[in-house]
Amino acid sequence: MEEPKYNRIVLKLSGEALAGEQGYGIDPTMIQSYAEQIKEIIALDVEVAIIVGGGNIWRGMAGSAKGMDRATADYMGMLATVMNSLALQDSLENIGVQTRVQTSIEMRQVAEPYIRRRAIRHLEKKRVVIFAAGTGNPYFSTDTTAALRAAEIEADVILMAKNKVDGVYSADPSVDVNAQKYQQLTYLDLLKDGLAVMDSTASSLCMDNNIPLIVFSISENGNIKRAVTGDDIGTIIRGKE
Numbered sequence: 109m110e111e112p113k114y115n116r117i118v119l120k121l122s123g124e125a126l127a128g129e130q131g132y133g134i135d136p137t138m139i140q141s142y143a144e145q146i147k148e149i150i151a152l153d154v155e156v157a158i159i160v161g162g163g164n165i166w167r168g169m170a171g172s173a174k175g176m177d178r179a180t181a182d183y184m185g186m187l188a189t190v191m192n193s194l195a196l197q198d199s200l201e202n203i204g205v206q207t208r209v210q211t212s213i214e215m216r217q218v219a220e221p222y223i224r225r226r227a228i229r230h231l232e233k234k235r236v237v238i239f240a241a242g243t244g245n246p247y248f249s250t251d252t253t254a255a256l257r258a259a260e261i262e263a264d265v266i267l268m269a270k271n272k273v274d275g276v277y278s279a280d281p282s283v284d285v286n287a288q289k290y291q292q293l294t295y296l297d298l299l300k301d302g303l304a305v306m307d308s309t310a311s312s313l314c315m316d317n318n319i320p321l322i323v324f325s326i327s328e329n330g331n332i333k334r335a336v337t338g339d340d341i342g343t344i345i346r347g348k349e
């Protein structure tokens with residue numbers, strides 16, 4: 109059996125990654141392919157926690173830009189992440205992976221409430237834990253949720269799966285042909301250079317708690333496994349040089 113480099117991981121899947129080509133909503137074939145990739149690392153005995161975004165359904169900022177109360181729009185965004193989480197849970201369970209969804213906003217008929225110690229117990233039993241409804245607070249993002257939960261469950265790394273790029277670039281590679289891909293960065297680089305990897309709240313939380321982050325492409329099958337076994341894919345961001 110291949111040895112994983114990281115034993116407990118947080119995987120961040122953006123809402124966009126679930127939408128596939130259509131750009132909105134949930135594409136079942138995309139989710140199925142992610143579920144298969146996740147199953148591969150469960151087979152390596154890696155403990156997997158997942159945070160799913162909601163941007164494929166609703167983004168609070170977009171609602172607020174159209175005149176909606178920001179907090180209300182953000183709560184709608186958090187509910188969108190619950191829909192995505194249930195879809196991912198369904199796909200994983202379909203292929204025999206045991207899962208639990210925990211929500212930061214209580215909805216007990218739908219999922220368990222977030223209880224840190226209980227989440228850790230599920231992970232120890234090799235169940236995939238999907239953290240839904242973000243942090244439960246408006247004005248935050250699911251990237252910040254990933255950083256927060258990673259710190260709480262003492263994850264070894266955050267894997268940030270992208271579906272359009274394969275790492276962090278000096279400029280948008282789809283626009284600028286001279287854009288350079290970085291192999292390594294620090295959180296300070298992200299903050300200083302305003303690199304659009306994650307929002308600054310999420311970056312500083314990762315920096316302060318020294319949690320490494322790997323930004324990589326999930327579009328290629330087997331990439332989650334490559335990242336977990338320490339293959340040099342994507343860009344790694346660390347707290348210190």
Ligand code: UDP
Nearest residue numbers: 123161162163168182185242243248249250
């Ligand atoms: N959100 C929030 N608090 C959180 C996490 C998410 O208010 O702790 C809301 C926010 O409106 C955000 C939406 O949920 O726009 C969807 O999350 P995000 O934009 O992070 O999803 P992604 O970009 O990863 O698809």
